[in-house]
Amino acid sequence: MTRDELEKNIVTILVDEFEFENPGLSDNLRDDHGFDSIDAIELLAKIEEMLGFQLTRKEKEQAMTIRTINDILDYIESMQDAHQS
Amino acid sequence: MSGNSLQPGGRGNPVNGLLNVLVTLICWGYFIFAFLFFFAFFYLASYLFAADREKSFQYLNFRFFRGFLWLLRSLAPRHSWNIDPQIANIRGSIIVCNHLSYLDPLLFLSLLPRNKTIVKTKFFKAPVFGWLVDISGYLPSTTEGIYAGKMIQQVEKMSVFFKSGGNLFVFPEGTRNPDAGIGALHKGVFKIARMAKCPIHVLGLSGTDVLFTPGKFFFNTRLRNKIYLKIIETIPSDTKQGTMTVSILEEKVRCAFQKQKLLYEGRLV
Numbered sequence: 136m137t138r139d140e141l142e143k144n145i146v147t148i149l150v151d152e153f154e155f156e157n158p159g160l161s162d163n164l165r166d167d168h169g170f171d172s173i174d175a176i177e178l179l180a181k182i183e184e185m186l187g188f189q190l191t192r193k194e195k196e197q198a199m200t201i202r203t204i205n206d207i208l209d210y211i212e213s214m215q216d217a218h219q220s
Numbered sequence: 221m222s223g224n225s226l227q228p229g230g231r232g233n234p235v236n237g238l239l240n241v242l243v244t245l246i247c248w249g250y251f252i253f254a255f256l257f258f259f260a261f262f263y264l265a266s267y268l269f270a271a272d273r274e275k276s277f278q279y280l281n282f283r284f285f286r287g288f289l290w291l292l293r294s295l296a297p298r299h300s301w302n303i304d305p306q307i308a309n310i311r312g313s314i315i316v317c318n319h320l321s322y323l324d325p326l327l328f329l330s331l332l333p334r335n336k337t338i339v340k341t342k343f344f345k346a347p348v349f350g351w352l353v354d355i356s357g358y359l360p361s362t363t364e365g366i367y368a369g370k371m372i373q374q375v376e377k378m379s380v381f382f383k384s385g386g387n388l389f390v391f392p393e394g395t396r397n398p399d400a401g402i403g404a405l406h407k408g409v410f411k412i413a414r415m416a417k418c419p420i421h422v423l424g425l426s427g428t429d430v431l432f433t434p435g436k437f438f439f440n441t442r443l444r445n446k447i448y449l450k451i452i453e454t455i456p457s458d459t460k461q462g463t464m465t466v467s468i469l470e471e472k473v474r475c476a477f478q479k480q481k482l483l484y485e486g487r488l489v
Contacts, residue, residue: 154465172363173411176375192369199368 319391320429424480
């Protein structure tokens with residue numbers, strides 16, 4: 136999946152499932168949209184569905200430091216790369 | 221506070237003060253000695269031999285706090301306890317309640333044998349207690365450091381836990397709030413409800429702050445007081461129209477708390 140496709144999918148999920156309003160790629164997820172660790176865990180399940188493979192516990196723990204949508208996209212790309220190699 | 225009659229003489233009387241000290245020491249003595257000389261053996265046996273260690277620890281917590289509440293109720297008979305009997309039958313649900321006193325979590329632990337709750341992360345670091353809350357499967361309130369893994373593990377298991385009849389009780393105001401207003405509600409519990417598609421039971425509690433007043437060390441055993449714990453409303457998170465959003469769940473719980481406050485103040489019948 137390209138970064139543009141990932142961005143479109145993630146923004147759709149955040150708007151439809153997490154009630155985000157006009158999310159910006161550099162918004163602070165916690166401060167601007169009230170996105171917390173429980174949301175992050177739910178989003179990880181959706182990312183797994185999107186990517187078609189399971190993330191390990193360690194990979195999920197890495198996601199807990201994500202702060203922006205750009206960080207989410209970087210994270211997904213790095214997971215794609217790691218699972219392809 | 222309607223529902224609580226505070227008789228004169230409850231405060232300022234040295235005999236009453238002495239009795240308060242005595243009851244408090246006996247109750248906190250139970251915490252130390254009942255654990256060390258009785259329950260510790262069962263916890264150890266469960267740790268070593270139980271097939272489901274988490275479930276076994278939750279049951280031991282239930283028995284331990286049941287003993288504590290029985291002792292407190294026996295030693296403070298002027299406080300009458302009116303616990304809705306239906307609460308003992310709640311299974312596979314999230315339970316949210318207003319928070320008045322440090323007694324409240326102990327009360328919930330004594331009511332249901334399969335319980336989890338969200339615990340401040342600093343308590344996971346405490347000796348013995350931290351070990352107990354960790355093995356009991358309680359959720360840390362934050363995801364700093366090693367607690368990220370624990371949080372992920374517990375949240376991912378919640379659906380299975382609810383399906384097996386377990387309950388998660390939470391005080392969504394986060395801290396004790398004996399005042400009339402309703403504080404800001406933490407959304408985490410509504411997110412778990414949405415994720416696990418389980419119902420939310422909204423409970424209303426009154427009077428525990430009279431028995432154990434925030435900021436005080438000793439129980440007020442000599443006051444005449446009524447403690448109520450009632451089911452105010454049951455909110456399904458998953459309906460025929462689909463799963464409710466976090467905002468709607470939060471609003472429904474807020475309305476239920478508001479209703480409870482009005483009932484408590486005697487403005488509704």
